[in-house]
Amino acid sequence: MGANPVVYGEAYGFNPKTLLIYGHYDVQPPEPLEEWKTPPFEAAEAEHERIVARGASDSKGNVKAIESYKALNFDLPLNLKVIFEGEEEIGSPNLPKYIETYRGRLKADAAIYFDGGLDYKGRPGISLGLKGILYVEFRCKTAKTDGHSSLAPLIENPAWKLINALKSLKNEGGRILIEGWYDDVKVPTEEDISLLEEINEEDHKRSIEELKRHFAVEDLLGNVEGLEAIKKLLFEPTCNIAGLCSGYTGPSSKTVLPSEAYAKIDFRLVYDQNPGKLFEKLKVHMKIRGFRDIEIKLLGSLEPSKTPTSAPIAKAVKMAAEKTYGVKPQAAPMSSGSGPDYVFTKRLGVHSVWTGCAPIFSNAHAPNEFITKKTFLDGIVYASLIMENSHRCESPFSAGELRVKTRFNTLGGSSST
Ligand SMILES: [Zn+2]
Structure with missing residues (x-):
């Protein structure tokens, strides 16, 4: 069976540093269908400003953040490399091969795994490793x-x-x-x-x-x-x-x-x-x-992953979280969940932080999954501020051969097979 394509894009900013953003476009199956109040793939608006759909709270905000720079005609604060895979929910079986094949192209100073959510105080979870x-x-x-x-x-x-x-x-x-x-x-x-x-x-x-x-x-x-x-x-x-x-x-x-x-x-x-x-x-x-x-x-x-507390990207994410949500964030050394974060920390050798903007108990992977309008918009601001702060943090890695100019260039789907 062929792999679902990995969608890759690059965009150039005014700072030579490069941030690699990871997200995924696949979702869990919607069953049991009878428990959904609205069809799972129709993004219905519901009470309490909710948007209900399968995947509503999953890996959201990051693309909109990039789009907003473009819409406002602002230069990006740093270079971005974005990968969206379509097999996260089945354990990313082909991502390691993709990373290995495009190792040169994916060179970055740090990675951000934008796929998490908020805690009971409305602060984004920040983890320096995944199980x-x-x-x-x-x-x-x-x-x-x-x-x-x-x-x-x-x-x-x-x-x-x-x-x-x-x-x-x-x-x-x-x-x-x-x-x-x-x-x-x-x-x-x-x-x-x-x-x-x-x-x-x-x-x-x-x-x-x-x-x-x-x-x-x-x-x-x-x-x-x-x-x-x-x-x-x-x-x-x-x-x-x-x-x-x-x-x-x-x-x-x-x-x-x-x-x-x-x-x-x-x-x-x-x-x-x-x-x-x-x-x-x-x-x-x-x-x-x-x-x-x-x-x-x-x-x-x-494989499990781990990034040290002192990593510049950890500092950047914490600064962005505090500014967006107005509460001091707390970074955890590890998340109880799993994901392909190790391809960044172990295969590409960059620090990586897992975070995101989903509401707490958003019925992720369950019927009636939702995001609220506020958490969605906050997530866009949060992702933008991570980019803003990342280039200010001292990087332990070389930015390599990257060009310094603003250009949006989506390379489109490239299969990892
Ligand atoms: Zn996810």
Whole structure:
């Protein structure tokens, strides 16, 4: 299957520095459709100044910021290189190849991963790293066909087998039991902890309270609260069953012995775990534990990323956030989410900051996703101010061969295959 095209554009500003802006144009599937109040792909206006559509709150504001300079006939404050990919929601499987192919063209002083959102105080989340991910599928087939459940004493049930395999992956406390899983974990560092401690304890408590309220959950795993919960969220590798299926799940009953069972599992990885190495360790674990006939399929992977607190782009983003939103922003050493940020930090070797302008609990990836008009407009200002501030920050990298003149030049779609 061919890759979705990566859309690339360049624009020149009056400062020789170059900022690489990353965004994505793909979205999650809209299902379940019956829960949408308006059609998911029609951008309907709704109460509280909301614009409702699939993708409404996802990676917005950055293009409009560039357009506004053009509309006002202003010179851009620095050179821009913009890439929009169409496979972020499926783990960016082709982006690393694209980055490798166009490494020279993509040379920049820093990168901005514009895809995040605001916190409960209306401040944009700013993260100096993203978690990685390893996404796999387990498939267990024990018979050619489903059978009568009276045969259960004789024929192995794949659902039980799969459950036993899943149980072998982690203990009750959440510790992953695959040998060597934590070998390359390099976080939290002292810098990570001090960055978190700079954040008011009240803020940690509040964001955890908001999370519990939103999901109507009384206690969190391990009964953690405040800073402890945040540390667990940001620095703990996870093993999550994303889907589990076997046998009859329809109305009423059916006495059946299923022939097949499968599960989808995502492992979130912290710096500096490598998904390729961990996939091999998982396969060894399954073999040793006697699950060699469970088929393991790799569905996707992303490496974790990390940018130091002292990075000039981090300073630029914080300045822009404070000016736009009027509140002192707080940078986190890591986000609990994942994305292809490592292609900038590890493959291109530039500092990268993840941020964005989506409203908090905007139903992202869920029915009735929305952005409010205010957060959308603020996001445009925020993205513009990041550009304004980036060129003022001292850069540790060379700007290379870039020309200093204002010119908009969209190179159009170029496929990463
Ligand atoms: Zn996104």
